[in-house]
Amino acid sequence: MIFDVVLLVVLWGATVVRLPTLLRDRRQRAMWACLCAGTLAETFTFAPVARAIGRPLLADLLGVVSTFLLLRFLAVIAGRGIPGWQWALTAATLIAMVTLDVAAGGIGPDPTELSRHLPHLAAAFWVVFDGYLVAVLTSGAVLFRSAAREAPRGVPRFGLRTIAAGWAMIGASAALTAIPVVLGAAGVPIGFSGLLTPARFLQDAGTLLAVGGALGPAGRRAHVVLGEYRSLLALRPLWTAMRDAFPEVILFSPGRAVVEMAGVDEVRLRLYRRVIEIRDGMLALRPYLCGVVPETPEAEAAAIAQALRRRALGMPASGDSPGFATVGPEMADEVAWLSRVSRAYRRKEAVMPAAAPTPRPSGSAR
Amino acid sequence: MKGLRWRSERRLRGIRVPRPFNLDAFCAEVAARRGRPLIRRPVPGLAAEAPCGMWIATDRTDHIFYDPGTSPLHAEHIVLHELAHILCDHSGSAGALARLFPDLDPAAVRRVLGRVSYTTEQEREAEMLASLIRGRTAPPPGSIGPLADAFGFLE
Numbered sequence: 001m002i003f004d005v006v007l008l009v010v011l012w013g014a015t016v017v018r019l020p021t022l023l024r025d026r027r028q029r030a031m032w033a034c035l036c037a038g039t040l041a042e043t044f045t046f047a048p049v050a051r052a053i054g055r056p057l058l059a060d061l062l063g064v065v066s067t068f069l070l071l072r073f074l075a076v077i078a079g080r081g082i083p084g085w086q087w088a089l090t091a092a093t094l095i096a097m098v099t100l101d102v103a104a105g106g107i108g109p110d111p112t113e114l115s116r117h118l119p120h121l122a123a124a125f126w127v128v129f130d131g132y133l134v135a136v137l138t139s140g141a142v143l144f145r146s147a148a149r150e151a152p153r154g155v156p157r158f159g160l161r162t163i164a165a166g167w168a169m170i171g172a173s174a175a176l177t178a179i180p181v182v183l184g185a186a187g188v189p190i191g192f193s194g195l196l197t198p199a200r201f202l203q204d205a206g207t208l209l210a211v212g213g214a215l216g217p218a219g220r221r222a223h224v225v226l227g228e229y230r231s232l233l234a235l236r237p238l239w240t241a242m243r244d245a246f247p248e249v250i251l252f253s254p255g256r257a258v259v260e261m262a263g264v265d266e267v268r269l270r271l272y273r274r275v276i277e278i279r280d281g282m283l284a285l286r287p288y289l290c291g292v293v294p295e296t297p298e299a300e301a302a303a304i305a306q307a308l309r310r311r312a313l314g315m316p317a318s319g320d321s322p323g324f325a326t327v328g329p330e331m332a333d334e335v336a337w338l339s340r341v342s343r344a345y346r347r348k349e350a351v352m353p354a355a356a357p358t359p360r361p362s363g364s365a366r
Numbered sequence: 367m368k369g370l371r372w373r374s375e376r377r378l379r380g381i382r383v384p385r386p387f388n389l390d391a392f393c394a395e396v397a398a399r400r401g402r403p404l405i406r407r408p409v410p411g412l413a414a415e416a417p418c419g420m421w422i423a424t425d426r427t428d429h430i431f432y433d434p435g436t437s438p439l440h441a442e443h444i445v446l447h448e449l450a451h452i453l454c455d456h457s458g459s460a461g462a463l464a465r466l467f468p469d470l471d472p473a474a475v476r477r478v479l480g481r482v483s484y485t486t487e488q489e490r491e492a493e494m495l496a497s498l499i500r501g502r503t504a505p506p507p508g509s510i511g512p513l514a515d516a517f518g519f520l521e
Contacts, residue, residue: 251490251493251494251497266502268501268502269497269498269501269502271501272497272500272501272502273497273501275439275440276439276440276443276497276501279436279437279439279440279443280418280440282436283418283433283435283436283440286435323435324436324437326437327437328437328438328439329437329438329439330439331439334437334439334440
């Protein structure tokens with residue numbers, strides 16, 4: 001019960017947090033649709049909700065829809081379209097399930113509960129449902145398998161093959177579940193529990209394989225993303241100083257940036273924007289520099305702080321600006337240097353706060 | 367109203383961005399799309415109380431000027447901002463042209479756009495497009511595949 005509640009909280013949280021990504025591209029919309037349908041399906045299988053609604057069919061229909069949307073999401077990120085037969089199969093499955101449910105006067109929440117006295121309509125319902133899962137999961141496994149062939153040897157190819165194997169095993173477990181349903185409807189005396197045990201084993205093992213195959217790269221990606229978030233934080237003091245002095249160089253307010261550049265994949269874009277906005281501010285600050293070109297991050301931070309004060313106090317531009325240290329050409333070089341400058345700037349400002357408040361013009365882009 | 371990001375993503379479709387990014391190759395791509403030469407030149411000191419980048423379109427040629435007195439990445443972004451104006455087919459005015467280039471015949475100039483701030487819709491759009499071209503991660507095409515990339519596999 002606690003696990004179910006935690007799962008629902010996580011799913012609904014992710015669905016709401018990712019709402020802004022609907023404004024973005026097709027891939028993000030496909031991902032959100034898949035997540036939303038899965039969340040709804042999980043919600044309708046939650047015992048208190050299921051009891052209140054009293055129609056298990058809704059959860060099963062949402063299961064079909066979310067499975068199809070998952071396949072669609074995979075097709076979108078793979079740059080392929082959904083074949084016409086998959087659309088037709090999904091529509092036919094949904095229509096068949098609704099028809100069978102109405103004709104049977106409602107289908108139970110689990111085929112195993114029906115045991116040996118399985119009505120034909122209920123058996124047909126579960127065969128349609130499991131058959132659809134088998135078709136879609138097999139199709140997904142084929143997709144991963146073909147992507148693995150194109151991927152480089154080593155971890156990428158092995159990981160994609162592992163995910164493909166996991167999907168295939170989950171599909172096989174759905175097929176194994178359908179077999180006793182058919183046999184039960186045919187009047188063959190068969191114990192569900194005996195045949196469902198290998199199906200459950202296949203499902204668990206397949207899930208482990210699919211998750212395990214995706215965990216390796218996810219860990220590496222998470223490591224990269226965390227590093228970029230750390231850089232965003234490190235650059236913040238310097239960026240804030242530039243934003244306060246030159247609000248016109250800021251493309252998005254932090255709140256708007258969350259909407260326009262939402263998502264884990266976009267952290268690099270936000271980092272890029274932060275670097276560019278800092279550099280825009282430094283360019284605008286250049287006339288107020290004096291002395292020599294700073295050679296260390298501490299010297300550059302001091303030069304920036306001094307130039308900001310000169311500008312805030314309304315002092316005239318020096319006219320013979322020495323400029324800033326030469327950095328680059330790669331973004332990693334920029335981020336590393338500016339992060340050190342930003343840390344030095346924060347330390348400096350903590351010791352010696354600005355001499356005068358920095359004006360904030362109204363009507364800016366901020 | 368559609369979001370700035372959404373519009374910029376749409377504009378970017380169909381534009382070949384070299385991976386890994388190469389400014390020379392991208393300028394050649396834009397020039398080929400326009401069917402006319404594109405010349406980019408550094409102009410030191412451009413940013414002092416003036417735009418840090420500028421696109422001047424004449425009858426035959428697109429000229430992009432940028433301030434080289436900044437980091438290479440930033441200078442590249444300034445050029446990209448002007449290229450984004452070209453790709454968006456933005457309109458401009460002669461504005462600071464006479465002050466910056468007093469010897470240039472205004473009659474020969476068809477469009478001028480300078481990068482100053484992002485307070486106008488055109489400037490914001492150009493800035494967003496430039497950021498999307500250079501700032502987001504994308505693997506070289508065909509090296510790992512979009513599905514593998516989406517799942518976070520690295521080469």
